Amino acid sequence: MKVRTEKFDVVVCGGGLAGFCAAVAAARNGSKTAIVQDRPVFGGNSSSEVRVTTHGSAAFHSYARETGIISELLIEERARNHEEINENGWTNSVWDMTMYDMAMSTPNLEVFLNTTVQKVNKLNERTVDSIVCHILNAEVELTLQGKVFIDCTGDGIVADQAGCEWRIGEESYDEFKEPHAPKEASMNVMGSSLHFKAIDMGKPVPYEAPDWINHYEDASFFYKHGRPLETTGFKENDRYRGGYWWIEIGIPWDTIHENEDIRHELTRHTLGVWDWIKNKDPELKEIAKNYALEWIGQVPGKRESRRIMGRYLMTEHDPLTKKDFKDEVAFGGWNVDLHTPGGLLAPSSEPAAMEGYKVVSDFQRKTLCGPYAIPLNMMISKDVDNLMMAGRNVSATHAALGTVRVMGTTAIMGQGVGTAAAIAINQGLTLPEVADQQIDIIKQQLLRDGCFLLNTKNNDPKDLALKAKIKGSSEASCTGVGPNTIGVHKGLMFWKTQHQTAKSDKLTERRGQWIAVGTKPIDKVGVYLTNNSNEVQHVVSKILKVDDIWDYSYEGSKELAETTLEIAPGESQWVQWEVNLNQSNGLPNNGYIRLDLLKNDDVEWHRAGKIEPGQVCGFDIGDRMRRYDHGISMSYSVSPAQNCYSPENIISGYTRPYRHTNLWRSDENSLEVPWIELSWDVAVNISQVELTFPGNILREYHAYESFYRDSQCAKDYSVEAMIDGEWKELFKVQGNYQRQRKHQLKENIQTDRLRLTIHSTHGDPSAAVYELRCY
Template identity: 50%
Template structure:
C-alpha cells in the first residue's frame, strides 16, 4: 500500500451538498482547500446513486428557495439537463457532472473521490492535526493535514474519531420541553431509504418477485398507512427501514432489507394494487438504488444546541448564518416495519390536519454556533450531523438547508484562517465578516442585509429608465414574471381565512391606497357579506392573523354571480401605510378575507412579483397558499412597488419589501439602472443579482429552464471622466449575451474612474420588464 501526505489550509470531509458548498466557499476565498469524499460521485443523497431531490424552505414558503453555491448549482443543472425532476429516483448523472464541473473549475480546491476517512491525528488540546483517508481503488493511504477541518460526513466520522461529544437517538420531552419529542428518550433514529425508477416501455411487461424479497398483499398497509403509491414513476420516499437495526453498524443489513422491501413494493403495484395494476401493465422497473439515503445518525454537539424552540424563535440569532423552513419532518421509527408512515403522510398531506399544522415552521435563522464543535478547537460541521436535537434535526436535515449551512461553515473556516481568528471565537469575534461574505456570495440571511463597507454602490444615488407599477392581476392575466406557467383556475372556496400580500409605496411621495378589489364568485341566489381586513405585516413570511396591526376593516357585500369584482374603498393615505425619510419606499400590507365556503376567491393568471398569498391553518397563523400563487386583486391607484431604490436595499429577494427594480413592461428595451456618485469613484468589479429563481423549489422547473425574469443580454457602461475625450459620454466597457444565471460577477477590463455607472438590459429571457435585485461595485477586481 502506498502512503502519501497532502497539506491544505481547510480540509472538508464529505462530498454531499454540505461538503461541496463548504469546500467551494473556502477555496473561493483563496484558501488551499481539500475535499475528501468516500463515494465516486459528489452530491451525497442528491447524487445519481441515491437520487433524493434537494428540498428546503422553498417547499413551504414563497420566495424562500436557497441561494449561494447550491442555488447556482441547481440553476445550472436545470439549464443543462434534459431530464424532468420528479420527486425521488429521477436524478441522473448530469447533476453529478454539474457538481464535479464546479469543483474542478474552482481554483485552490483539490478533490479526492473514493477516499474514506478512517483515522484522525490529534495534537495538543485535542486539536486535529490531520485526517487519514484510504482510497481502496488505488491502495493508497493519504494523510491530509490542515489548519481547520469541516466534518460534512453525515455520520460525524471526523468528530467521533477526534473525541468530540455527540448525541444519537431521540431526546425525551422533559429534557428540552419540545412538544414534538416523545415522553421517553430512546435510541430511535429516522430510517434510511432507497428509491426505484420505472419506465413505460409501451408493451405489456411481466415482473416476477424473487423468493427472497418481501411480498405485500394488504392495500390498507399502503392506502391507510400513508404509503400511497399515487404514481407509477417511482420515487417512493416511504420505502424506509431503520429500527431495529443500527443505522451505522448495520448499514449493509439495512441496504439488503431495503432491497427486499423495494422489490416487494413494486410487485404490489405491478401485480396486486387495485388502483394501479392495470395502468402498470406496460411499466418496467428501470432502476433500483443500492446506496441507502440516510436521514439521521450522530449529531455533533456544538456551542449551541438547536431545539424545537429555535424553529419558532422570533428574536434572530446574532450569529445567524443560514435559515430553515422545512417542516418538522420526523419519520416514524421502523419505516415500513411500523404501522403507519410519517405523521403528515398518514394524514394524507392535508395542510390543515393536526400533524401538518403542528409541524409547520419557519423560515427561521440558524446560528453559526451550531456548526462549531465542542472540545475540538479547529472543527466545524455541516449537514445532518450539526448540533441539534432529534426534533430540530427533523427540519434542518433536508439537503438545501444543509447546503447553505455548508457554505456558512466553509466561509467561517476560511475567515478564521485568513484573519487569524480561533474557530471557537468566530461566532463572536468575526460574525460580521462571515455574514457579509455570505451575502456577497449569494446567500440570503433573513435578519442581515448588505453592509459591506467596500461596496461603492451603497453610497450611490440610483435612478432608472422607467419603473413598473403594480395594478394587481386578473384571473385571465397572462404573464411570465412568475417563471413557472399560468396558474389561473376556477375560484377556490374560502374554507378558511385567506390573505393576499400587496406591496405598497410609503413615504412623502407615495400615492396612498384608495381602494382594493377582489374577484369573487357567489353561486348562491342571494348577496352575501364577508369580513375583510387590511393588515400591516412586517415581511412576506409574517403569518400573523389575530395579532397583526389592522389598518382598515370592513364588511364586503358580494352579489350573486361568477367572477364578480368587489371593490373596497379603504382610503388610506401614505402616512397611514408607513413613512420613510428617503422618498418613495415599499412595504407590505396583507388583505385578508374571512372564511365563507359559499364564496370563491379566484387565483390570478400570473404571479405578481413579490406578492403571493396565504391561508389560515390554525388560529392566529397562516401558511403559504398552494404553490405560491397570486390571488386575483386590483389596487388603485397603482402602486410604485419596484422603484430603482429597491435594487440597493441590501436584500436580494422579496422579504420586508419587494427588493427588486422592475422596468415599465410597456416600454421597449433597452432599459437601464444608473448609479451616480458625488465624486469620481474607481470601479474595477461589478456584481449583479437579477430577479427570479427563488419563488418556488427548483424541481418545479422544466429541463432547459431559464427564469424569464433574468437578463439574457446586458451591458455595463460608465460615464466619461472630466477632462477626458469622453467627458460626459457613456462608454460601454462590457457586454454579456446568452445569460441564464441569476448571479453574475464581472471584473472590468480595467479599473475605471467614473461618476456614474449604468447596467443596460437589452433583453430578458421572456419577461417584458428588466428586473434587478442588486448591483454591487468594488474598486478592486476579484482577481486582485
C-alpha cells in the same frame, strides 16, 4: 501501499451538498481546500446513486428557495438537463456532472473522490492535525494536514475519532420540553431509504419477483397506513413511477454499523413494493402493466445517526419560535418532519402521510415553522477548536433535526461554515474567535456571495453602490392583477405532491393577499369575486400591516381597515372598497400590507393569471396562515398605482422579496431599452461589478422543467461607465440564465457614472434587478 502527505488550509470530509458547498465556499474565499468524498460522485443523497431530490424552505414558503452555491448548481442543472425532475428516484448523472464541473472549475480546490477517512491525528486535546485516508482502487494511504477541518460525513466520522461528544436518538420531553419529544429518551432514529424508477415500454412487460424479496399481500399496509402509491400518477402524466420515500428502514438496525444490513433489507422491501404494484395491486397492476424497472438504488439514503455537540445546541423551540441569532449564517423552513421509527417495520407511517398530507390539521399547525435563522455556533465543535460540521450531523436535538436535515438547508449551512473557515484562516483566528469577534464579516461575505439571511442586510462599507444615487430608464408600478392578466411563466410548474388547489378558489377559509406598498397612499382596493348563490352574500374584509411576506399571523397584527363587502349573485365581478390609507393612519412606506377576506363558502375569490413579483397569498390553517397553492397571486386591484419597484430597491440590502419587493422593474410599456444607472458626486475607482437578477426562488427546485431559464432573468446585458465624458462599454454578456453574476474588469476604471443595460430577458417584458454592487 503508496503513502502520500499533503497540506491544506481547509479539509472538508464528505461530498454531499453540505460538504460540497463548504469546500467551494472556502476555496472561493481564498483558502487552499481539499474535499474528501467516499463515493465516485458528489452530491451524497442527492446524487444519481441515491436520487433523493433536493428539498428546502420553498416547499412551504414563497420566495424562500436557498441561494448561493446551491442555487448556482440547481439553476445550472435545470438549464442543462433534458430530463424533468420529480420526486425521489428521478435524478440522473447530469446532476453529478454539474457538481463535478463546478469542483474542477474552482481555483484552490483539490478533489479526492473514492477516498475514505480512516484515522484522525491530533496535535493536542483541542486541535486536529491531520486525517489519514485510503483511496479506494488505488492502494494509496493519503494523509491530509489542515488548519481547519469540516466534518460533513453525515455520521460524524471525523468528530467521533477526534473525541467529540455526540448524541444519537431521541431526547426525552423533560430534557428540553420540546413539543415532539417522547416522554422517555430512546435510541430511535429516522431510517434510510432506497428508491427506484420505472419506464413505460409501450407494451406489456411482466415482472417475475425473486423468491428472497419481502412479499406484500395486504393492500391496507399501503392505503390505510400512510404509504401512498399515487395510483393516479400513472394515469395522469407518467410522473409517479417511483420515489416512495416511505420505503424506509432503520431500527432495530444500527444506522452506522449495520448500514449494509439495512441496504440488503431495503432491497428486499423495494422489490417487494414493485412486485405489489406490478402483480398484486387491484388497480395499479393494470395501470403499470407496460412499466419496467429502469433503476433501483443500492446506496441507502440515510436520514440520521450521530449529532456532534457544538457551542450551541439547537432545540425544536428555536425554529418554532423563529429565534433571532446574532450569529446567523443560514436559514431553514422545512417543517418538523420526524419519520416514524422503524419505517416499513412500524405499524404505520409518519403522521403527515397518515393524514393524507392534509394542508390544514393539528399536526400541520404544530410542525410548520420558519423561515428561521440557523446559528454558526451549532456548527462549531465545543470540544475541538479547529473542527466544524455541516449537514445532518450538526448540533441539534432529534426533534430539531427534523427540520434542519433537508438538503437545501444543509447546503447553505455548508456555505456558512466554509466561509467562516476561510475568514478565520485569513485573519489568523480560531473558529470560536472568528464566531465571537468577526461574525459581521462572515455574514456580509455570505450576502456578497449570494446567500440570504433573515436579520442581516448588505451594509458592506466596500460596496460603492451603497453610496450612489440611483435612477432607471423607467419604473414599473403596480395596480394589481386580474384573472385575465397575462404572466410569463413558461416552464414554471406545480409539484404534484405539494399541490394545494381545490377545484375552485372558494373562500372555504380565510385567505390573504400580500400587497406591496411604495410611498403613495392607497385610496381604494378591489377583489375579483363570484357569488355562486342566488342571494346577496357578505364577506368580512380586513387590511393588516405585516412585517414581511412570511408574516402569517393575524391575531395581534395591526389592523388598518375593516369592512363587510356586499357581493351580488353572479360570476366574475370586481368589488371595490374605499380604504383611504396613508402614512398618518398606519400605511407603511416601502413595505407590505395584507388584504384578508374571511370565510364564505358561497363566494369564490379568483386567482390572477399572473404572479405579480413579490406579491403572493396565504390561507388560514387555524391561528395562523400558510402559503396558498405554491405561491400565486389572487386577483386584486389597488389605487393609486403603487411605486413598489423603484430603482432605489437595488441598494435595499436584500436580494429577494422580504420586507419589501427589493426589486427594480422597468415599465414594460416603455419603448426605451431598459437601463439602471448609479452616479456619485465624486468619481470612484471600480474594478468589479456584481449583479443579482430575479428568478428561480419562488418555488422549490421541482417546479422547474427541463432546460429551464427563468423568464425574469436578464439574458443579454452590458455595463458601461462614463469615462472622459463618453460612455465606454466595460463588458457585454449574452445568453445568461444565472441569478448572480460577478464581473472582474480587465482594468481598474475611474468614473462617476455606471450604467447596466438589459437588452433582453428570457421572456418577461420588464427588465429587473435585485442588487447591483460595485467594488
